[in-house]
Amino acid sequence: MKNDAGNLAVVPQTHKVLGEWRHESGGMFDLLADLQTTLDIAQLLQVFSGHLQASVPHEGYGFHNPLLNLDLEQGREAHHHCSYTLKLQDEVLGEWRMRRDRRFSQADLESTENLLSHLLYPLRNCLRYREAVCYAHTDPLTQVGNRIALLNQIQRETDLARRHGTPFAVVFLDIDHFKAINDTHGHGVGDAVLRSVAHSVKQVVRSTDGVFRYGGEEFVVLFSHVGRRDALGLAERIRQAVAAQAHPVGEDGESLTVTVSLGLALLAPGESPMALMNRADQAMYKAKRQGRNRVAMA
Numbered sequence: 426m427k428n429d430a431g432n433l434a435v436v437p438q439t440h441k442v443l444g445e446w447r448h449e450s451g452g453m454f455d456l457l458a459d460l461q462t463t464l465d466i467a468q469l470l471q472v473f474s475g476h477l478q479a480s481v482p483h484e485g486y487g488f489h490n491p492l493l494n495l496d497l498e499q500g501r502e503a504h505h506h507c508s509y510t511l512k513l514q515d516e517v518l519g520e521w522r523m524r525r526d527r528r529f530s531q532a533d534l535e536s537t538e539n540l541l542s543h544l545l546y547p548l549r550n551c552l553r554y555r556e557a558v559c560y561a562h563t564d565p566l567t568q569v570g571n572r573i574a575l576l577n578q579i580q581r582e583t584d585l586a587r588r589h590g591t592p593f594a595v596v597f598l599d600i601d602h603f604k605a606i607n608d609t610h611g612h613g614v615g616d617a618v619l620r621s622v623a624h625s626v627k628q629v630v631r632s633t634d635g636v637f638r639y640g641g642e643e644f645v646v647l648f649s650h651v652g653r654r655d656a657l658g659l660a661e662r663i664r665q666a667v668a669a670q671a672h673p674v675g676e677d678g679e680s681l682t683v684t685v686s687l688g689l690a691l692l693a694p695g696e697s698p699m700a701l702m703n704r705a706d707q708a709m710y711k712a713k714r715q716g717r718n719r720v721a722m723a
């Protein structure tokens with residue numbers, strides 16, 4: 426693959442762009458208006474690519490921002506590519522990549538750069554919006570999804586599972602005797618244990634599976650496309666991973682371990698997300714009654 430452009434920082438050049446783009450297609454004002462119509466990054470890039478096609482036909486494009494975990498790709502692979510680091514007032518917004526079968530000429534690159542300069546402010550708005558949504562859906566202590574995020578996702582996953590006839594499992598997880606950890610070692614250690622349990626769970630599950638803090642010392646994990654046997658295996662792996670983790674409690678190298686009780690429920694025909702969660706919660710209490718540090722099925 427050839428990079429015809431290299432990595433350039435695109436900065437807004439409104440004047441130059443206005444003149445050239447109006448001359449080339451007369452579509453500049455449509456572009457500016459269309460770029461204001463969405464706060465969704467994928468949609469924004471689609472709109473942008475659609476406008477760019479008129480002057481610089483391309484087979485595919487991508488946008489990457491590792492800090493925000495964004496890796497969007499559209500279209501197909503092609504032999505030639507160009508990429509631009511998009512910057513606005515020293516803030517790196519991400520990298521725009523474009524691919525096509527034909528080599529990019531100097532005029533193509535100039536048109537691309539000109540149009541990209543109009544993408545910067547709308548793109549920054551989208552990124553800010555995404556950050557705000559992310560923040561509102563993230564538990565600040567453990568950095569996993571919070572209860573709002575859970576309720577949104579469980580509804581979505583239940584709908585999808587029902588539509589496609591795929592299995593869907595919910596795990597309720599509660600740290601055993603967590604109050605005693607707080608009482609003995611203080612809330613700072615309790616908080617550290619919560620963070621590290623969340624981390625252990627995330628290490629076990631796929632990145633597409635959702636991990637959420639339901640509240641206090643309770644977490645919920647959603648397993649899409651996972652049947653009963655695999656869900657049981659995953660819940661058991663979570664239990665083992667948490668139990669294997671040592672948590673430092675002082676300066677002298679002292680550490681403690683914790684265990685978790687897990688309740689597992691699989692979506693039944695016609696069941697609501699709330700009913701499914703309740704069954705998983707009840708199964709978790711069953712695991713507690715049976716002696717803790719175990720997985721119980723609903």
Ligand SMILES: Nc1nc2c(ncn2[C@@H]2O[C@H](COP(=O)(O)OP(=O)(O)OP(=O)(O)O)[C@@H](O)[C@H]2O)c(=O)[nH]1
Nearest residue numbers: 599600601602603604605607612613615616641642
């Ligand atoms: N450090 C810390 N503690 C919390 C947080 N949220 C809830 N807790 C504590 O979690 C503890 C939960 O205790 P209990 O509900 O009695 O349950 P448990 O001690 O884990 O006992 P079992 O669930 O029966 O095994 C309480 O002491 C809460 O104060 C938090 O964000 N940080």
